[in-house]
Amino acid sequence: MLKKLIVLIVVSVSLGFLSRGVGLSVHQATAVTIFSVSILGTLIFWNFRLSFAFLGTSVLLLSRTIDIEHLIRFSSLEIILFLVGMMVIIGLLKEEGLFAWLVSMILRIPHLTAKKFLFAISILSALLACAIDEVTSIIFMVAAIIEICDYFEVDPRPFIICSVMTTNIGSAGTVLGNPIGILIATKAGLSFEDFIIKAFPLMLLCLCAAVFVLLIWYQKAIRELDQQIKRFGANEILMRLISVPPERHLKISLVIFIFTLVFISLHHRLELALNLEKNTILLVAPLFSAGIIMLWKWRKAREFIEKDVEWWTLLFFMLLFAQAGTLKYTGASDILAQRLVAFAGNNLDVLKGIVVWLSAIGSSILDNVVLVASFIPVMQSFQSMHVNLQSLWWALLFGGCFGGNITFVGSTANIVALGILEKEKNIRMTFFQWFWIGLTVGIITTAIVWIVLLVVPWY
Amino acid sequence: MRVGEVMAREVKSIPFDATGIEALRLLQEMKISGLPVVDKENKLLGMFTEKDILSYILPSYIEKVGRFIYQDDPKSLKKKFAELGTVKINQLMRKEVITTTEDTALCEVARIMLTQRARRLPVIDAKGRLIGIIAREDVLRAFTQGMQQA
Numbered sequence: 118m119l120k121k122l123i124v125l126i127v128v129s130v131s132l133g134f135l136s137r138g139v140g141l142s143v144h145q146a147t148a149v150t151i152f153s154v155s156i157l158g159t160l161i162f163w164n165f166r167l168s169f170a171f172l173g174t175s176v177l178l179l180s181r182t183i184d185i186e187h188l189i190r191f192s193s194l195e196i197i198l199f200l201v202g203m204m205v206i207i208g209l210l211k212e213e214g215l216f217a218w219l220v221s222m223i224l225r226i227p228h229l230t231a232k233k234f235l236f237a238i239s240i241l242s243a244l245l246a247c248a249i250d251e252v253t254s255i256i257f258m259v260a261a262i263i264e265i266c267d268y269f270e271v272d273p274r275p276f277i278i279c280s281v282m283t284t285n286i287g288s289a290g291t292v293l294g295n296p297i298g299i300l301i302a303t304k305a306g307l308s309f310e311d312f313i314i315k316a317f318p319l320m321l322l323c324l325c326a327a328v329f330v331l332l333i334w335y336q337k338a339i340r341e342l343d344q345q346i347k348r349f350g351a352n353e354i355l356m357r358l359i360s361v362p363p364e365r366h367l368k369i370s371l372v373i374f375i376f377t378l379v380f381i382s383l384h385h386r387l388e389l390a391l392n393l394e395k396n397t398i399l400l401v402a403p404l405f406s407a408g409i410i411m412l413w414k415w416r417k418a419r420e421f422i423e424k425d426v427e428w429w430t431l432l433f434f435m436l437l438f439a440q441a442g443t444l445k446y447t448g449a450s451d452i453l454a455q456r457l458v459a460f461a462g463n464n465l466d467v468l469k470g471i472v473v474w475l476s477a478i479g480s481s482i483l484d485n486v487v488l489v490a491s492f493i494p495v496m497q498s499f500q501s502m503h504v505n506l507q508s509l510w511w512a513l514l515f516g517g518c519f520g521g522n523i524t525f526v527g528s529t530a531n532i533v534a535l536g537i538l539e540k541e542k543n544i545r546m547t548f549f550q551w552f553w554i555g556l557t558v559g560i561i562t563t564a565i566v567w568i569v570l571l572v573v574p575w576y
Numbered sequence: 577m578r579v580g581e582v583m584a585r586e587v588k589s590i591p592f593d594a595t596g597i598e599a600l601r602l603l604q605e606m607k608i609s610g611l612p613v614v615d616k617e618n619k620l621l622g623m624f625t626e627k628d629i630l631s632y633i634l635p636s637y638i639e640k641v642g643r644f645i646y647q648d649d650p651k652s653l654k655k656k657f658a659e660l661g662t663v664k665i666n667q668l669m670r671k672e673v674i675t676t677t678e679d680t681a682l683c684e685v686a687r688i689m690l691t692q693r694a695r696r697l698p699v700i701d702a703k704g705r706l707i708g709i710i711a712r713e714d715v716l717r718a719f720t721q722g723m724q725q726a
Contacts, residue, residue: 210642217644260637267652354651359644540636541652 191442202403208425243287
């Protein structure tokens with residue numbers, strides 16, 4: 118513990134001095150040091166990340182590196198409120214049994230074969246990650262996979278890996294799949310429609326490639342499951358294992374969710390029609406629905422806010438965004454952006470490659486929100502240098518999501534899924550059991566994105 | 577009134593090397609829902625309750641998946657129950673246990689029981705050895721007797 122703390126302090130302070138050495142001002146070097154503490158803090162002391170964020174932000178204010186007004190502006194309250202609204206909606210859907218109903222649907226796949234199972238879990242994982250969020254969707258996907266593998270007495274690991282990887286891929290498809298989606302959408306001024314037109318098809322292409330790789334990689338597991346399906350016959354017990362009564366409340370919850378999705382998907386057109394500021398409806402839709410839910414379920418309103426909203430994570434995000442904003446405020450990110458552009462020889466194609474691969478490698482080790490938050494001030498500085506940003510935002514989004522597949526700590530979905538696997542089946546996955554397939558899928562999908570961004574002028 | 581005056585001193589406990597099924601049998605024989613787990617020197621290691629068995633045999637994700645109804649027993653249930661024959665108690669028990677001492681005021685114990693939602697508290701000495709147990713029933717009985725005497 119002490120050793121890790123010393124490493125954290127030494128590395129961060131060295132980075133600060135190094136920044137001074139390369140010509141950054143005191144305030145810029147302070148911003149770099151504090152931000153490094155937060156990033157390294159999440160890497161080394163995951164459970165203490167909020168403490169580091171609180172302490173770091175206090176130092177930034179006390180050292181006058183940033184003022185209160187800008188700190189509040191950079192903390193991106195709009196993103197936090199969007200996530201709060203979505204978490205309340207997801208909390209309601211969970212309470213009313215929608216996710217359990219989806220699990221029961223997976224258990225009832227007719228005429229089950231191993232390939233059908235792999236296709237079903239891959240496609241469902243990706244699409245559900247698009248519609249809700251990756252962490253919620255992976256929980257019930259893993260639940261369904263463990264039940265099915267238990268029934269047929271096969272190792273669930275290959276199928277859980279397939280589901281997690283396709284979840285991470287799917288999470289890049291829409292604004293809703295991953296917190297970095299909304300983060301990029303608000304900072305880049307991209308709409309849900311932009312995501313559907315540009316991110317979703319590219320996600321589907323990468324999903325097909327990933328499923329193809331997974332089918333080949335797990336041939337043996339697929340054969341084994343097929344043999345077991347033949348041995349055990351139809352999955353009758355699974356078909357009637359769980360049920361969710363289609364109550365009125367579940368239907369109303371679904372209607373609220375669908376309305377929210379409709380408003381989110383049409384937000385750009387509605388904003389134009391109503392002459393509203395960009396992304397107003399995108400942010401208002403989940404908030405409005407959450408308000409309706411709390412009016413409808415007023416007895417449980419407090420519970421939705423206290424239990425379903427992950428305040429620990431959201432507070433960390435707020436302070437992290439503020440600290441990243443300090444890099445922009447002090448001008449530290451401008452210098453970094455200038456150096457990056459110079460390194461890329463003022464060539465946008467080289468810059469795309471740097472962003473997509475750097476974000477993929479970075480998010481294989483770091484939380485992708487931390488990574489994207491660090492990239493954002495640099496990206497904003499590119500803007501002032503008249504660099505065409507849109508393709509770089511997509512590079513950041515896909516790199517940030519797909520890099521999560523490379524290692525088993527690369528994304529929250531991986532950690533959640535493996536945590537359940539360990540608890541349920543007492544199976545602890547080793548780094549390399551994940552790494553080789555993760556690296557293969559990660560490299561192939563990131564390479565597809567890179568090529569598409571380079572070749573297709575659409576992006 | 578102090579805990580030492582009210583607590584049960586003859587405490588049955590579960591040895592740390594017992595298996596899940598042995599511990600469960602002990603609970604069933606004694607018709608109680610939970611017992612402390614101790615090492616060879618009688619030091620308190622944890623608390624084992626019927627709830628720990630349910631947590632073990634049912635999937636850990638049931639709360640996260642949301643509301644549903646089991647229409648049948650999942651295959652894993654029998655398997656997990658059979659595993660209780662080999663799983664050691666230290667893998668099942670709750671290790672963070674709220675304890676009390678002999679000289680603690682009874683009202684303080686009542687406060688802990690209410691705020692921490694504890695049914696019974698193990699009583700330990702300065703060396704962490706189990707010397708007794710106090711249940712909600714003991715606290716209430718003592719309060720009732722106190723009222724009658726007054």
